[in-house]
Amino acid sequence: MSVLVYIENTDGQLKKSAFEVASYGKDIATQLGTEAIALAIGDISSDELTKLGNYGIAKVLHVSSADLKTFVNQAYASIIASAAKQHNASIVVLSNTFSGKGLAPRIATKLEAGLVAGATSLPTVSGDSFEVTKTAFSNKAIASVTVDSSIKVITINPNSYAATETGGSAQVEAFNAPVESSDFGTIVKDIVRATDKISLPEADIVVSAGRGLKGPENWAMVEELANVLGAATACSKPVSDAGWRPHSEHVGQTGIVVSPNLYIAIGISGAIQHLAGVSSSKTIVVINKDLEAPFFKVADYGIVGDAFVIVPKLIEALKAYKGN
Amino acid sequence: MKILVCISNVPDTTSKITFTNNDSEFNTTGIQYIINPYDEIALAKAIELTNSGANGSVTVITVGEASTEPTIRKALAIGADNAVRVNANPADAWYVANQIADYVKKNSFDLILTGRESIDYNGSQVAAMVAELLGLPSVSIAKGLSVEAEQASIEREIEGGKEVVSASLPLVVGTAEGVAEPKIPNMRGIMAARTKPLEVLEPIEVKPLTKFNKYSTPPARGNVKLIDENNINELVNLLHSEAKVI
Ligand SMILES: Cc1cc2nc3c(=O)[nH]c(=O)nc-3n(C[C@H](O)[C@H](O)[C@H](O)COP(=O)(O)OP(=O)(O)OC[C@H]3O[C@@H](n4cnc5c(N)ncnc54)[C@H](O)[C@@H]3O)c2cc1C
Ligand SMILES: Nc1ncnc2c1ncn2[C@@H]1O[C@H](COP(=O)(O)O)[C@@H](O)[C@H]1O
Numbered sequence: 001m002s003v004l005v006y007i008e009n010t011d012g013q014l015k016k017s018a019f020e021v022a023s024y025g026k027d028i029a030t031q032l033g034t035e036a037i038a039l040a041i042g043d044i045s046s047d048e049l050t051k052l053g054n055y056g057i058a059k060v061l062h063v064s065s066a067d068l069k070t071f072v073n074q075a076y077a078s079i080i081a082s083a084a085k086q087h088n089a090s091i092v093v094l095s096n097t098f099s100g101k102g103l104a105p106r107i108a109t110k111l112e113a114g115l116v117a118g119a120t121s122l123p124t125v126s127g128d129s130f131e132v133t134k135t136a137f138s139n140k141a142i143a144s145v146t147v148d149s150s151i152k153v154i155t156i157n158p159n160s161y162a163a164t165e166t167g168g169s170a171q172v173e174a175f176n177a178p179v180e181s182s183d184f185g186t187i188v189k190d191i192v193r194a195t196d197k198i199s200l201p202e203a204d205i206v207v208s209a210g211r212g213l214k215g216p217e218n219w220a221m222v223e224e225l226a227n228v229l230g231a232a233t234a235c236s237k238p239v240s241d242a243g244w245r246p247h248s249e250h251v252g253q254t255g256i257v258v259s260p261n262l263y264i265a266i267g268i269s270g271a272i273q274h275l276a277g278v279s280s281s282k283t284i285v286v287i288n289k290d291l292e293a294p295f296f297k298v299a300d301y302g303i304v305g306d307a308f309v310i311v312p313k314l315i316e317a318l319k320a321y322k323g324n
Numbered sequence: 325m326k327i328l329v330c331i332s333n334v335p336d337t338t339s340k341i342t343f344t345n346n347d348s349e350f351n352t353t354g355i356q357y358i359i360n361p362y363d364e365i366a367l368a369k370a371i372e373l374t375n376s377g378a379n380g381s382v383t384v385i386t387v388g389e390a391s392t393e394p395t396i397r398k399a400l401a402i403g404a405d406n407a408v409r410v411n412a413n414p415a416d417a418w419y420v421a422n423q424i425a426d427y428v429k430k431n432s433f434d435l436i437l438t439g440r441e442s443i444d445y446n447g448s449q450v451a452a453m454v455a456e457l458l459g460l461p462s463v464s465i466a467k468g469l470s471v472e473a474e475q476a477s478i479e480r481e482i483e484g485g486k487e488v489v490s491a492s493l494p495l496v497v498g499t500a501e502g503v504a505e506p507k508i509p510n511m512r513g514i515m516a517a518r519t520k521p522l523e524v525l526e527p528i529e530v531k532p533l534t535k536f537n538k539y540s541t542p543p544a545r546g547n548v549k550l551i552d553e554n555n556i557n558e559l560v561n562l563l564h565s566e567a568k569v570i
Contacts, residue, residue: 015483071487073452074461096448098481101441102464105417105452114533115417117447136536137350138443140341144538148531185461185495189477190488199484205569229570240501247467247501248481253337253443254361254501262569273337279542283567285559286548298545301562305553317556321564 003029004089006080007040007052007060008099010193014040014048016202017095019055019163024156025093026056026166027122032090037061039083039175041068041076046172053170055163061087061175067184070191071099075183077106082177084111089151091123096155097201104155114147119154138253138276158202159259160280200249203232205262206281208251210236210274212267212288212307216244221311222266228318234258236268252277267307270295287311325380325471325493327370328431330424330438330450331399332360332414333392337443343539350444350539359395362439364402364506366499370437371403371507373471381405383433387414387423393522400517401509407522415532417445421453422530428458434493435476440465440500445536451498461491467502 005025007018022038029036038052039061049060063079080103084092092107094100096118108115116132120142123132130152136143200206207226213219219233226233233249240250251258253276263281268274270286270293278284279298286299287310296302303310335341336356344351359367367384374380384404386392389411396407410423428436436455441448448464455462467486468479476495479502480487509517551559563570 010483071482073464074456077456097483098465101448102452102462105421105447105449105464106456106462108418108449108533109421109453109456112533115447115449116534117449134446135542136445136539137335137341138337138446139542141343142540142542143445143536144540146535146537147533148535149533182459186463186478186489186491188487189490191482191485192488193482193485197484201483248486250501262563262567276337279545283563283569284545285563296548299548300546300567301559302548302550303553303556303559304550310553310556313553313556314559317560318570321560321570 001032001034002087002089003032003034003036003091003093004084004087005036005038005057006092006094006103007038008095008097009040009042009044012042012044012048014044014051017097017158020158020161021093021095021156022052022055022057023163024122024161028091028093031122031125037087038170039063039080041079043069049172050170053168054165056166056168057170060170060172062172063175063177070188072184072186073102073106074185075179077103077110078179078183079177081107081110083175084151092151092153094153094155096157100155104153108153111151111153112149113151113153114149115153116145116147117155118157120160135280139257139279140276157257157259198230198232200232200234200256201258203258203260205229205231206234206258206260207231207264207266208234208236208268209239209266210268211238219245221315225264225311225315228315228322236274265295266311268295269293270298325374325435326433327374327380327382327435327437328428328433329363329367329370329382329384329404330436331363331367331384331386331395332439332442333357333386333388333395334360334442334444337361341541347539348537357392357395359398360439360442361506362441362499365501365503366437366439367399367402367404368507369469369499369504372504373435376403377405383408385410385424385427387412387420389413396522397517398509400520400522401513402507403513406520409522409524410527411524412527416534417447417449417453418534419530419532421450421457423527424450424454425457426528427525428454435471436494436496438496438498440498448498451496455496460494460496462496463489463491464498465500466497467500469497469499469503
């Protein structure tokens with residue numbers, strides 16, 4: 001028996017979420033009295049992969065072949081499922097990222113495994129019963145889900161489980177898995193990545209603004225605040241609908257769900273659909289001129305006033321703080 | 325082009341979510357149901373691609389009980405040509421995906437569209453499961469889709485950017501914002517929907533693998549601490565020493 005963890009990378013660098021799934025997998029393995037094995041696909045150095053040892057991973061299976069450098073979900077799913085079989089994994093853990101969402105259901109189907117997407121806790125295991133919590137109804141509820149299959153697939157949201165350093169080193173092994181030509185149904189033609197930007201789903205701090213900002217020309221101060229904090233930028237739905245900001249920044253029930261340590265909402269009213277995407281943030285700061293705005297009900301800290309006055313002051317205060 | 329659009333019947337986005345029966349079931353009292361917002365995008369795209377039936381047909385499928393029919397009729401009013409309801413409680417994504425895959429096997433489609441996720445159970449599972457069951461390629465979270473001569477080009481969301489992916493049909497795509505603008509039914513559509521075919525099929529036997537058996541609502545958040553706008557340093561201090569986030 002083992003726990004298999006799928007590790008994602010960007011251009012050979014392990015993602016932050018990779019260490020989170022490693023810790024999650026390791027903690028389940030400890031619970032079950034077994035070991036956590038990791039699997040990574042792509043052009044990644046051994047030095048980079050051994051870092052996983054520090055998060056409790058005993059062994060890293062590495063697949064590197066020229067035709068698997070870019071993401072091919074069928075082929076990747078075949079590899080992960082066959083590693084799970086070879087290593088007798090009873091649980092497969094992935095990150096609930098855009099790629100993870102494409103892979104996990106395929107792996108679950110191949111293994112006839114029940115899938116819990118976006119788990120929020122370690123599973124509770126007793127005898128044959130296996131139960132894990134996840135968010136449901138767009139963050140408006142937490143559900144407890146039981147899984148009845150012998151193999152289980154679990155994905156966890158980025159930022160929802162802390163990566164913990166345990167010390168230790170991992171052994172890296174090449175893994176050769178058979179992939180068929182029919183596994184290459186999708187071909188990546190181009191990758192466009194805003195390299196200077198912090199990825200929203202994985203960001204520790206998110207600075208978000210809404211219709212209160214009046215127009216796209218006023219986003220410079222939002223970007224500057226984000227820069228000072230090393231944060232990603234986000235927006236409410238009407239803002240992206242109006243084309244003030246790209247759709248990829250829209251958070252909420254119909255956008256991206258984030259759970260950063262700090263979410264700063266500027267000129268956003270806090271409609272239920274917006275809150276659905278941000279309510280699991282650890283700390284929420286609201287800046288709004290209207291004390292009656294619903295966002296204050298879920299905020300930890302609030303400033304009532306004009307964003308055009310407050311945000312520049314906040315930038316100055318943070319610069320002074322960072323300077324010390 | 326024959327397109328199948330998978331429609332999930334979900335509580336209206338403004339619904340207050342509560343539970344009954346010792347918190348083991350979602351309380352449907354007073355809940356308005358709607359087409360899952362992402363499925364509206366899929367449907368709009370399907371209608372666009374077939375040019376309102378001029379170059380093919382759009383079938384919508386729902387796995388759901390009779391109570392889901394108003395939602396299906398709405399999809400017909402928006403412009404789907406015909407509808408299928410698999411008469412069963414959608415027990416889990418595995419159950420739903422198997423029903424849809426079985427229907428596709430018997431009827432064959434060039435393109436199968438789903439939403440990126442259902443806003444109730446938030447799985448993002450059905451699209452890739454259906455694809456795997458059928459041995460088809462898939463893109464789970466698409467923010468752009470175009471089809472030309474049996475070849476699809478899809479913009480896939482990735483962390484901090486996008487990937488452009490090509491695939492030949494048949495194909496499964498889970499649609500997100502950017503793929504199309506949802507369409508609102510007009511009077512003519514609503515009238516036409518009454519007479520469009522809605523076929524009811526009995527489910528195939530599938531054992532669900534997961535069960536949602538207990539719900540709770542997230543803990544209420546603490547009372548907001550209001551900070552005077554002339555005292556911004558206090559916010560910085562609190563974020564540092566109390567919240568410990570900077
Ligand atoms: C099916 C559906 C799905 C939806 N999904 C989403 C979603 O995923 N995400 C989402 O965000 N929304 C979503 N919405 C929309 C949502 O209901 C709200 O309409 C939206 O969130 C409001 O955006 P806003 O707060 O930016 O704008 P508004 O509601 O217009 O609020 C602007 C706020 O700015 C404040 N303000 C104005 N001027 C200033 C100033 N100078 N300084 C400080 N504050 C100021 C105002 O007091 C107000 O509170 C959805 C709606 C539907 C129907
Ligand atoms: N009961 C259902 N009937 C038909 N399609 C469904 C059903 N449930 C989910 N889907 C489709 O699968 C997509 C993803 O749902 P999920 O995997 O539940 O997040 C939805 O956007 C729908 O297109």
